[in-house]
Amino acid sequence: MANEPTQRGRILRAPEHFVDGQLAADITASGLNEERRGFLRRSFLAAGAALAGGQALAQPAGDPNILNLPEHARTLGKPVASNPYGMPSKFETNLLRRESPGLTRVGAASVAFTPLQGLFGIITPSGLHFERHHQGWYDIDPSKHRLMINGMVKTPKVYTMDDLMRMPSVSRMHFIECGANTAMEWGNVAVPTVQYSHGMLSCSEFTGVPLSVLLEECGYDKKNARVILAEGGDGSAMTRTISLDRALDDVIVAWGMNGEMLRPENGYPLRLVVPGVQGVSWVKWLRRIEVGDQPYATKDEAVHYIDAMPDGNFRQYTSIQECKSVITTPSAGQTLLDKGFYNVTGLAWSGRGRIKRVDVSVDGGRNWRTARLESPVLPKCLTRFNIDWVWDGSPAVLQSRAIDETGYVQPKINELRAVRGTKSIYHNNAIQSWQVAQSGEVSNVQVY
Amino acid sequence: MANEPTQRGRILRAPEHFVDGQLAADITASGLNEERRGFLRRSFLAAGAALAGGQALAQPAGDPNILNLPEHARTLGKPVASNPYGMPSKFETNLLRRESPGLTRVGAASVAFTPLQGLFGIITPSGLHFERHHQGWYDIDPSKHRLMINGMVKTPKVYTMDDLMRMPSVSRMHFIECGANTAMEWGNVAVPTVQYSHGMLSCSEFTGVPLSVLLEECGYDKKNARVILAEGGDGSAMTRTISLDRALDDVIVAWGMNGEMLRPENGYPLRLVVPGVQGVSWVKWLRRIEVGDQPYATKDEAVHYIDAMPDGNFRQYTSIQECKSVITTPSAGQTLLDKGFYNVTGLAWSGRGRIKRVDVSVDGGRNWRTARLESPVLPKCLTRFNIDWVWDGSPAVLQSRAIDETGYVQPKINELRAVRGTKSIYHNNAIQSWQVAQSGEVSNVQVY
Numbered sequence: 001m002a003n004e005p006t007q008r009g010r011i012l013r014a015p016e017h018f019v020d021g022q023l024a025a026d027i028t029a030s031g032l033n034e035e036r037r038g039f040l041r042r043s044f045l046a047a048g049a050a051l052a053g054g055q056a057l058a059q060p061a062g063d064p065n066i067l068n069l070p071e072h073a074r075t076l077g078k079p080v081a082s083n084p085y086g087m088p089s090k091f092e093t094n095l096l097r098r099e100s101p102g103l104t105r106v107g108a109a110s111v112a113f114t115p116l117q118g119l120f121g122i123i124t125p126s127g128l129h130f131e132r133h134h135q136g137w138y139d140i141d142p143s144k145h146r147l148m149i150n151g152m153v154k155t156p157k158v159y160t161m162d163d164l165m166r167m168p169s170v171s172r173m174h175f176i177e178c179g180a181n182t183a184m185e186w187g188n189v190a191v192p193t194v195q196y197s198h199g200m201l202s203c204s205e206f207t208g209v210p211l212s213v214l215l216e217e218c219g220y221d222k223k224n225a226r227v228i229l230a231e232g233g234d235g236s237a238m239t240r241t242i243s244l245d246r247a248l249d250d251v252i253v254a255w256g257m258n259g260e261m262l263r264p265e266n267g268y269p270l271r272l273v274v275p276g277v278q279g280v281s282w283v284k285w286l287r288r289i290e291v292g293d294q295p296y297a298t299k300d301e302a303v304h305y306i307d308a309m310p311d312g313n314f315r316q317y318t319s320i321q322e323c324k325s326v327i328t329t330p331s332a333g334q335t336l337l338d339k340g341f342y343n344v345t346g347l348a349w350s351g352r353g354r355i356k357r358v359d360v361s362v363d364g365g366r367n368w369r370t371a372r373l374e375s376p377v378l379p380k381c382l383t384r385f386n387i388d389w390v391w392d393g394s395p396a397v398l399q400s401r402a403i404d405e406t407g408y409v410q411p412k413i414n415e416l417r418a419v420r421g422t423k424s425i426y427h428n429n430a431i432q433s434w435q436v437a438q439s440g441e442v443s444n445v446q447v448y
Numbered sequence: 449m450a451n452e453p454t455q456r457g458r459i460l461r462a463p464e465h466f467v468d469g470q471l472a473a474d475i476t477a478s479g480l481n482e483e484r485r486g487f488l489r490r491s492f493l494a495a496g497a498a499l500a501g502g503q504a505l506a507q508p509a510g511d512p513n514i515l516n517l518p519e520h521a522r523t524l525g526k527p528v529a530s531n532p533y534g535m536p537s538k539f540e541t542n543l544l545r546r547e548s549p550g551l552t553r554v555g556a557a558s559v560a561f562t563p564l565q566g567l568f569g570i571i572t573p574s575g576l577h578f579e580r581h582h583q584g585w586y587d588i589d590p591s592k593h594r595l596m597i598n599g600m601v602k603t604p605k606v607y608t609m610d611d612l613m614r615m616p617s618v619s620r621m622h623f624i625e626c627g628a629n630t631a632m633e634w635g636n637v638a639v640p641t642v643q644y645s646h647g648m649l650s651c652s653e654f655t656g657v658p659l660s661v662l663l664e665e666c667g668y669d670k671k672n673a674r675v676i677l678a679e680g681g682d683g684s685a686m687t688r689t690i691s692l693d694r695a696l697d698d699v700i701v702a703w704g705m706n707g708e709m710l711r712p713e714n715g716y717p718l719r720l721v722v723p724g725v726q727g728v729s730w731v732k733w734l735r736r737i738e739v740g741d742q743p744y745a746t747k748d749e750a751v752h753y754i755d756a757m758p759d760g761n762f763r764q765y766t767s768i769q770e771c772k773s774v775i776t777t778p779s780a781g782q783t784l785l786d787k788g789f790y791n792v793t794g795l796a797w798s799g800r801g802r803i804k805r806v807d808v809s810v811d812g813g814r815n816w817r818t819a820r821l822e823s824p825v826l827p828k829c830l831t832r833f834n835i836d837w838v839w840d841g842s843p844a845v846l847q848s849r850a851i852d853e854t855g856y857v858q859p860k861i862n863e864l865r866a867v868r869g870t871k872s873i874y875h876n877n878a879i880q881s882w883q884v885a886q887s888g889e890v891s892n893v894q895v896y
Contacts, residue, residue, distance in 0.1 A: 076554075078585050079584060136526050172823070
């Protein structure tokens with residue numbers, strides 16, 4: 001894990017105010033100098049031609065590069081639609097989702113983490129959305145895909161994608177977090193970067209039909225039904241029980257993600273969106289929903305995704321992702337190369353609703369200042385926070401602490417361990433600590 | 449233009465409720481039948497093994513395909529991170545930005561349009577963001593890129609990308625629309641699809657440092673300064689004057705778009721974000737900002753991007769994109785294959801602030817119903833609207849009409865022409881009409 005290249009923050013490089021004089025000369029030469037601008041003011045309509053003339057005037061014969069313009073300022077660039085579906089710059093190819101080798105025996109049942117340390121805002125680019133599969137991913141032909149609704153309904157139905165996409169749709173932004181995100185921190189294992197510690201977290205705008213619409217259309221048993229079972233089309237037979245109350249509230253049968261169709265790795269052409277709930281319930285390649293009267297206790301909710309408690313029992317059906325936050329820059333694996341001003345930034349979220357406040361400490365939790373929240377602040381959605389920090393060059397411990405609209409305060413790791421022990425895999429929402437050494441190196445530490 | 453493939457809507461295909469019995473059998477066989485579920489309820493912890501057993505039990509020897517499971521339900525899929533930077537499904541390859549051949553003489557000074565007819569929500573996938581270049585696009589090395597701030601400032605400065613990315617940053621969602629969007633409709637040319645009529649429109653979450661922070665740091669002349677000039681690094685010497693009031697308000701010097709760095713086609717590594725203002729002012733590959741005391745009247749604001757008025761004069765510095773909307777599905781080029789329920793959906797936006805209301809007509813503007821607005825409704829940002837419609841099979845004319853928080857109502861095309869004539873290229877924000885023929889074919893018509 002530690003051997004892999006990590007996307008280091010741009011704060012790695014030293015800032016250079018007033019760079020080399022040549023550069024400033026380049027910029028000035030290629031820009032509008034005082035003389036040329038005066039000319040422009042005198043002659044609006046001839047201005048286009050005047051620009052070309054101005055450049056020729058300043059350019060002695062025989063040396064076309066006298067102005068030292070960078071190539072992109074003196075050549076014709078690439079035409080439009082040369083990439084009909086665009087990609088990131090060639091200078092950004094290190095920003096990738098990455099598997100943590102050895103985490104599972106096969107890559108088809110593994111995790112690829114989102115590089116939170118290199119992202120901005122709240123929207124996760126779909127190409128960098130985290131992956132967690134139980135039997136690998138598929139690119140399913142949407143014309144052949146079907147969704148069945150059966151069980152305690154008056155009229156069981158099978159829907160094509162076309163059927164679904166004609167129905168009343170909603171678009172909403174929500175985070176999705178794997179219940180096992182930050183799992184390693186239960187056992188005091190200092191994962192080397194925020195990509196691996198918190199990277200099973202993404203946030204998108206989802207579009208689809210409210211599940212309530214489909215359940216109504218099929219005539220669910222209003223007297224006796226209590227739950228639904230969502231079933232995926234992959235070979236792992238992923239199945240999850242969801243309470244009927246929740247299913248009728250804000251759950252979406254979604255085909256859209258960040259404006260386009262879901263990506264294959266994220267359940268194309270259909271997945272369940274269960275806002276505020278751990279990712280495993282957002283069943284991918286969704287093919288069936290059954291209405292029932294009691295929890296199904298399938299393998300993925302009886303054997304897996306249960307919380308080992310200190311007394312030897314297991315918590316089951318703990319699905320809500322409680323209020324949590326993490327500083328993404330600066331974070332472990334990055335290095336501050338000099339003293340001075342930094343914009344400390346990170347993400348906060350709660351499965352219970354909106355984020356109300358985020359506090360940031362630079363001294364391991366002794367003092368806290370309130371961060372700025374970027375808008376929009378939406379329920380069950382990531383919220384981006386920013387706060388100013390002037391680093392004086394001495395060791396520091398950075399922490400963020402989120403508070404949601406229910407008043408719940410993100411706990412310290414020792415508070416969480418006191419109740420839940422250290423054997424859990426899931427639902428670690430503790431405050432994260434990043435230590436800044438005098439050298440500027442940032443590392444993952446646990447502070448109690 | 450008409451010869452190009454267009455992304456037709458999914459509403460093209462007929463819905464099939466209760467598809468073939470084989471399919472329903474497939475789904476049931478691969479799911480949890482009543483007997484198996486009973487077993488699961490009796491034995492939580494053995495459930496994982498029981499599933500495999502149940503499948504073997506139902507499968508006679510010698511015919512591994514007796515259950516007729518689709519391949520993806522009985523094989524191991526692809527591993528995580530097999531695409532470290534993910535891409536859309538192979539079934540979505542027709543959804544692309546497209547150039548309109550012949551619109552300009554060279555592709556480096558042309559337009560590639562966003563396929564609005566196939567998109568959901570408000571976020572435009574960065575790979576489908578529209579393109580408008582004046583001299584082509586470049587992939588500029590961010591370590592070599594600089595931003596100079598000069599002119600009427602106390603301390604002119606040159607910033608590296610590292611300098612900028614350490615500064616206080618904000619993240620905000622805004623639309624960007626080319627001033628020439630919907631230009632062809634001035635002259636009564638019925639462009640064949642919404643991609644070509646309205647596709648110079650995109651919306652992203654942008655991240656960067658407020659320009660006000662930089663102007664303050666350089667000590668702009670608070671007494672005499674009135675405008676700034678923004679200059680791009682491309683060979684077209686793109687320059688635009690922006691009022692100082694606006695520059696100090698919500699303008700951002702941005703590096704982030706939808707969570708990651710800007711795409712090269714959209715100005716990587718740095719562009720100006722000028723919320724509510726036409727796209728040409730969102731200068732790409734931004735390299736210089738000069739503070740001045742009067743408009744610069746450069747070629748791109750004196751010769752280009754001016755509005756031809758009926759009296760022979762030209763409107764200049766008309767930069768705000770007024771309130772506008774368009775139905776994206778159903779839209780021209782799509783076909784309704786049968787009567788019945790449709791979700792009519794579209795986009796509304798205003799350069800003056802938030803959208804307050806969107807009305808939809810299916811009879812060419814005689815009767816209007818108010819559409820549902822999806823949240824969030826943000827200032828100077830796209831707003832997605834949805835409304836139910838049961839098509840009775842007779843000809844219809846679909847229109848949307850947006851109203852913003854200032855009370856401004858999107859005008860009809862004849863109202864706009866009465867004031868502005870028909871020679872304009874820019875700033876056509878008229879109500880768009882889509883005609884649905886009895887055959888179900890949807891086409892672009894003008895209704896007065």
